[in-house]
Amino acid sequence: MKDKNFLMIPGPTPVPESVLLAMAKHPIGHRSSEFSKVLEEVYTNLKYVFQTENDVFMFASSGTGAMDAAISNLVNEGDDVLSLVLGNFGKRWAKIAAGYGANVDTIEVNAGEVINPEDVRKKLQEKNYKVVTLTHSETSTGAKNDVEAICKIIRETGAISVVDGVTSVTAMDVKPDEWGIDVLVSGSQKGFMIPPGLAFLTVNEKAWKVHEQCKHPSFYFSWDAHRKSVRENSTPYTAAVNLIFALQEALRMIKDEGLENIFARHERLALGLRHSLRAMGLELLVKEDKNASYSITSVLPPENISVPDIRSHLNKDFDIVVANGQNDLKDKIFRMGTLGFVSDRDLLTAVSSLETVLARLGYKFEVGIGTKTAIEWLNK
Numbered sequence: 123m124k125d126k127n128f129l130m131i132p133g134p135t136p137v138p139e140s141v142l143l144a145m146a147k148h149p150i151g152h153r154s155s156e157f158s159k160v161l162e163e164v165y166t167n168l169k170y171v172f173q174t175e176n177d178v179f180m181f182a183s184s185g186t187g188a189m190d191a192a193i194s195n196l197v198n199e200g201d202d203v204l205s206l207v208l209g210n211f212g213k214r215w216a217k218i219a220a221g222y223g224a225n226v227d228t229i230e231v232n233a234g235e236v237i238n239p240e241d242v243r244k245k246l247q248e249k250n251y252k253v254v255t256l257t258h259s260e261t262s263t264g265a266k267n268d269v270e271a272i273c274k275i276i277r278e279t280g281a282i283s284v285v286d287g288v289t290s291v292t293a294m295d296v297k298p299d300e301w302g303i304d305v306l307v308s309g310s311q312k313g314f315m316i317p318p319g320l321a322f323l324t325v326n327e328k329a330w331k332v333h334e335q336c337k338h339p340s341f342y343f344s345w346d347a348h349r350k351s352v353r354e355n356s357t358p359y360t361a362a363v364n365l366i367f368a369l370q371e372a373l374r375m376i377k378d379e380g381l382e383n384i385f386a387r388h389e390r391l392a393l394g395l396r397h398s399l400r401a402m403g404l405e406l407l408v409k410e411d412k413n414a415s416y417s418i419t420s421v422l423p424p425e426n427i428s429v430p431d432i433r434s435h436l437n438k439d440f441d442i443v444v445a446n447g448q449n450d451l452k453d454k455i456f457r458m459g460t461l462g463f464v465s466d467r468d469l470l471t472a473v474s475s476l477e478t479v480l481a482r483l484g485y486k487f488e489v490g491i492g493t494k495t496a497i498e499w500l501n502k
């Protein structure tokens with residue numbers, strides 16, 4: 123049905139109407155005092171969302187731009203970098219660092235598993251790494267690293283922790299100042315409830331000192347240029363003006379709901395989804411709830427029912443878009459996002475639609491058990 127699409131992929135995610143309307147304006151001059159006021163509000167609210175006293179920089183790019191902005195401002199050729207890899211997005215850090223000439227070691231786990239913080243401690247005792255990269259919510263598998271425990275270990279060393287919070291900031295608690303995250307990045311089309319095209323980065327003093335020894339920092343993603351601009355309520359280059367109008371509105375919505383309530387909502391929806399899927403007899407890629415991201419849930423299809431069939435029926439019959447697995451996991455799992463502008467109603471819709479589709483595809487199970495489980499979960 124036209125205009126009825128419900129995006130349950132892990133980005134882009136649904137955009138609220140008030141955010142869409144905030145964008146539907148003629149752009150204004152990015153050097154005007156009017157726009158400077160918008161930026162002042164946006165930069166202040168970004169600090170609230172990132173739970174930091176440090177500046178938050180904003181780039182006109184997708185999330186990977188902020189990842190590039192992190193590495194290209196820290197790493198020189200020949201530096202030792204340790205990448206903690208849960209899946210595709212963890213690997214992306216390693217590729218970026220290798221691209222800038224770093225010697226990259228990895229700790230890699232199987233899809234659906236998470237890093238044991240003690241393995242990181244051991245590795246850091248063996249070698250002096252300049253940078254350790256990690257992913258909070260690994261969107262390719264739905265696993266969640268214990269960033270707090272890992273960064274508290276890294277903090278005891280000279281290494282800089284660089285954390286991908288693209289599907290965790292605004293969905294799950296991330297406290298850079300308290301946990302000792304030195305660089306934290308995120309992107310707009312995930313939990314921020316706005317379309318793709320903006321990326322964010324925050325950096326602390328420890329990382330700034332290492333940055334000062336970076337020989338060829340990126341020009342477009344220059345930390346120095348962005349710090350200067352943030353402090354002048356400006357941007358170094360032409361701002362993505364209309365996306366920033368959208369961000370202004372979305373950040374107001376986030377503040378109104380309150381971070382604690384937003385985290386609780388993501389936890390309720392993700393765990394409710396996990397219980398309901400299990401009740402339907404489906405297997406989850408991330409076995410333990412404590413290791414599960416609250417943004418994205420990876421599900422194995424029942425035997426003899428294919429992922430493409432499930433996805434296309436959800437899409438055709440219910441206008442619900444869920445994601446396939448990536449790379450090796452393609453057609454082995456499907457991924458359901460509960461990220462950003464998602465409510466209790468959406469959980470019920472998704473679970474009951476999936477039940478209907480699986481029944482149509484011939485899966486033998488107690489039809490209705492998933493929806494019943496979701497209802498009981500929400501009424502608990």
Ligand SMILES: *Cc1c(COP(=O)(O)O)cnc(C)c1O
Nearest residue numbers: 184185186211259261288289309
């Ligand atoms: C989406 C995503 C990114 C960034 O991807 P872009 O396509 O560049 O926005 C990075 N890390 C994670 C965990 C993601 O989910």
